[in-house]
Amino acid sequence: xxxxxxxxxxxxxxxxxxxxxxxxxxxxxxxxxxxxxxxxxxxxxxxxxxxxxxxxxxxxxxxxxxxxxxxxxxxxxxxxxxxxxxxxxxxxxxxxxxxxxxxxxxxxxxxxxxxxxxxxxxxxxxxxxxxxxxxxxxxxxxxxxxxxxxxxxxxxxxxxxxxxxxxxxxxxxxxxxxxxxxxxxxxxxxxxxxxxxxxxxxxxxxxxxxxxxxxxxxxxxxxxxxxxxxxxxxxxxxxxxxxxxxx
Amino acid sequence: xxxxxxxxxxxxxxxxxxxxxxxxxxxxxxxxxxxxxxxxxxxxxxxxxxxxxxxxxxxxxxxxxxxxxxxxxxxxxxxxxxxxxxxxxxxxxxxxxxxxxxxxxxxxxxxxxxxxxxxxxxxxxxxxxxxxxxxxxxxxxxxxxxxxxxxxxxxxxxxxxxxxxxxxxxxxxxxxxxxxxxxxxxxxxxxxxxxxxxxxxxxxxxxxxxxxxxxxxxxxxxxxxxxxxxxxxxxxxxxxxxxxxxxxxxxxxxxxxxxxxxx
Numbered sequence: 399x400x401x402x403x404x405x406x407x408x409x410x411x412x413x414x415x416x417x418x419x420x421x422x423x424x425x426x427x428x429x430x431x432x433x434x435x436x437x438x439x440x441x442x443x444x445x446x447x448x449x450x451x452x453x454x455x456x457x458x459x460x461x462x463x464x465x466x467x468x469x470x471x472x473x474x475x476x477x478x479x480x481x482x483x484x485x486x487x488x489x490x491x492x493x494x495x496x497x498x499x500x501x502x503x504x505x506x507x508x509x510x511x512x513x514x515x516x517x518x519x520x521x522x523x524x525x526x527x528x529x530x531x532x533x534x535x536x537x538x539x540x541x542x543x544x545x546x547x548x549x550x551x552x553x554x555x556x557x558x559x560x561x562x563x564x565x566x567x568x569x570x571x572x573x574x575x576x577x578x579x580x581x582x583x584x585x586x587x588x589x590x591x592x593x594x595x596x597x598x599x600x601x602x603x604x605x606x607x608x609x610x611x612x613x614x615x616x617x618x619x620x621x622x623x624x625x626x627x628x629x630x631x632x633x634x635x636x637x638x639x640x641x642x643x644x645x
Numbered sequence: 646x647x648x649x650x651x652x653x654x655x656x657x658x659x660x661x662x663x664x665x666x667x668x669x670x671x672x673x674x675x676x677x678x679x680x681x682x683x684x685x686x687x688x689x690x691x692x693x694x695x696x697x698x699x700x701x702x703x704x705x706x707x708x709x710x711x712x713x714x715x716x717x718x719x720x721x722x723x724x725x726x727x728x729x730x731x732x733x734x735x736x737x738x739x740x741x742x743x744x745x746x747x748x749x750x751x752x753x754x755x756x757x758x759x760x761x762x763x764x765x766x767x768x769x770x771x772x773x774x775x776x777x778x779x780x781x782x783x784x785x786x787x788x789x790x791x792x793x794x795x796x797x798x799x800x801x802x803x804x805x806x807x808x809x810x811x812x813x814x815x816x817x818x819x820x821x822x823x824x825x826x827x828x829x830x831x832x833x834x835x836x837x838x839x840x841x842x843x844x845x846x847x848x849x850x851x852x853x854x855x856x857x858x859x860x861x862x863x864x865x866x867x868x869x870x871x872x873x874x875x876x877x878x879x880x881x882x883x884x885x886x887x888x889x890x891x892x893x894x895x896x897x898x899x900x901x902x903x904x905x906x907x908x
């Protein structure tokens with residue numbers, strides 16, 4: 399049974415990551431030669447409780463920096479929890495940071511293989527879906543060129559096609575990704591919708607209320623790392639609008 | 646990382662991923678080069694010829710003995726340096742992967758060490774040929790020890806690469822420091838100075854307690870003297886590897902998950 403269960407989760411972004419990123423800075427600080435006001439750790443998720451079960455289509459709404467993407471990445475298991483418990487049953491497929499993680503010297507075809515393997519597939523499976531991916535990207539004979547020759551649009555199309563060709567139970571989306579030109583955008587929308595239909599569970603972080611209304615049956619409002627509201631979509635949007643007004 | 650079977654299992658399960666990335670690195674490196682992997686051989690060979698000519702005159706060592714000594718020193722030293730240096734950017738270069746999928750982090754240094762190993766094996770074929778042509782009497786059963794020695798040094802280079810990877814992602818200027826450190830080790834190890842020079846200058850302790858010396862002996866003994874490396878040599882290398890694995894383990898236990906914040 400697929401399930402996401404976060405119990406009293408707290409997450410801090412360590413400020414060490416932006417201070418003293420060099421040995422030099424570290425040495426200066428240790429010997430007290432430099433007095434800079436230290437940056438505080440960022441408390442990105444605060445006592446977060448969340449339970450999502452199979453069949454649910456959940457929207458995360460909130461301002462930029464409210465913690466939507468952080469929550470998605472926490473569910474995906476990428477971030478370390480400061481405290482609390484994360485239980486996830488089911489195969490996760492996340493569509494974020496799409497344009498990252500290419501081998502630029504390798505060809506498009508090779509990159510299909512690498513990314514498929516990154517996402518935990520076996521070479522045999524990837525061989526089976528390669529032709530379908532190539533067809534979907536519409537890249538044509540460029541697929542055998544090194545991808546450093548690709549335009550930005552082609553890269554996104556390739557990334558999108560690979561990531562959406564691999565099955566999973568729990569779909570995590572950071573905004574509905576619509577890549578490329580108008581024609582491709584339509585195609586990719588159709589593909590995302592199909593993916594959502596086929597997934598057991600979906601979580602979508604979005605600012606676009608029309609897609610939230612059409613795709614989701616539950617919505618969560620997040621503000622400053624705190625869950626403000628959890629319930630039906632219309633009330634959630636209302637709640638979001640109130641916090642926007644009051645600032 | 647917990648030193649638990651799950652972590653090792655995850656490394657094994659992602660094997661297709663890191664093997665393909667390692668192969669991609671090799672292909673990229675030699676994709677547009679005329680001679681491909683032969684460069685791995687030509688580069689140390691030319692340096693060997695030069696060094697053995699000059700040093701051979703300085704130290705009155707006969708070229709025929711001295712050249713394979715230098716050659717073996719250079720290629721194994723190159724393997725160690727390449728592994729340590731590649732580690733500094735191992736996690737940084739894998740940013741796109743680390744931010745998308747949760748694989749065990751140790752696969753990224755592994756990915757870097759494999760091409761270094763393949764390079765080494767190519768260069769190693771050169772010294773095998775050399776010895777077979779000019780010192781064929783050294784060929785014998787002792788060469789079977791290579792089948793043990795190569796895995797041993799692989800598990801020496803992997804934690805080395807992982808250590809520099811963890812430090813390199815935290816301190817971006819660490820690669821400068823490691824270059825200096827490597828240079829120091831280079832000159833206090835018998836890479837191209839004969840061990841007897843250290844001993845006759847009362848610097849014997851520099852080689853006796855130096856894992857690099859024993860590391861090189863694993864290959865020099867069979868190649869240059871037709872003898873098995875001593876158990877002592879194996880012990881030093883395995884001990885050094887074990888210490889490095891302990892360091893990797895303590896790094897990974899505390900920082901495996903937070904590496905993503907430093908990218």
